[in-house]
Amino acid sequence: MQEVFPKAEIVLDKFHILQLFSRALNKTRINVMNRDKKNYNKLKTYWKLLLKDQTKLDYKNYTYHRCFKKHMCEVEILHYLIDLDSELKASYELYQYVRHCIKTKDFELLKKTLANKQNSVSSYMKTAIKTINKYINYMENTLKYDYSNGILEGINNKIKVMKRISFGYRSFYHFRNRIFITQNLAKIKTA
Known part of the structure; x- marks a missing residue:
């Protein structure tokens, strides 16, 4: 490829980057869910809240939730879930940082975030970070250009x-x- 297109710059697809981190977060949730039998149903039922963009969470509308047996808003449920495990919380925060960096196209913040958050996150997230660090030059191109496949x-x-x-x-x-x-x-x- 380098011979045929010497000036071409490789761009990773943003969707696949987010998919890499969301799958890592989901595996972390499943790991916590299998260890914590008391909160198993809560982690199983509200998994979509962990993957939802933080800015789109509902903090005003209270609805009844069977798992909690009371009225709660999405933000309260999310905080309950991530407070169950420190590794899950760190992985969730990293996932949200990555989403934010891709949305704002801030490559320097992404690099800093990946370097700082590596110790406290789950092994699945560490693998995702390792993968992104391996292709960090392509990641920079991803945030620089608007190409997508x-x-x-x-x-x-x-x-x-x-x-x-x-x-x-x-x-x-x-x-x-x-x-x-x-x-x-x-x-x-x-x-």
Whole structure:
């Protein structure tokens, strides 16, 4: 690749970076959940709150929650969950910092955060940090440029779904035309 495109800069997809850290946080939650039988159902039920953007948490509306047997808002539930384990709390904070750095495109803050938070987080998060540090130059390009392969992945997914639903095509010509039509790259001839 370096020979063919010597001036090309490699960019990581932001979605996959967030996915790496969210999966690490989720594995940490599952680890805590399996150790703490008393709060097992709470950690299992409210896992989405841990992955939700901190700025989008609801702190005004109180609703009844069966696991807690009282009215609570999302922020109270979240604080209860992360206070159960210090490793979970540190991993959650790192995940939120990474989300913030990607959103604001602040590479220096990201580097500082990854260096400072490495001791107190779970082993899953340490693996995610190690992976990002391995590709830190590409990470800088990710925050510098607005490129994403999300559209291409969406098209590939749509093609796979078409292939799966149709149980295959006898003619590649018909399959190719179907792809072109669904992507608005070809028009259907009407008489």
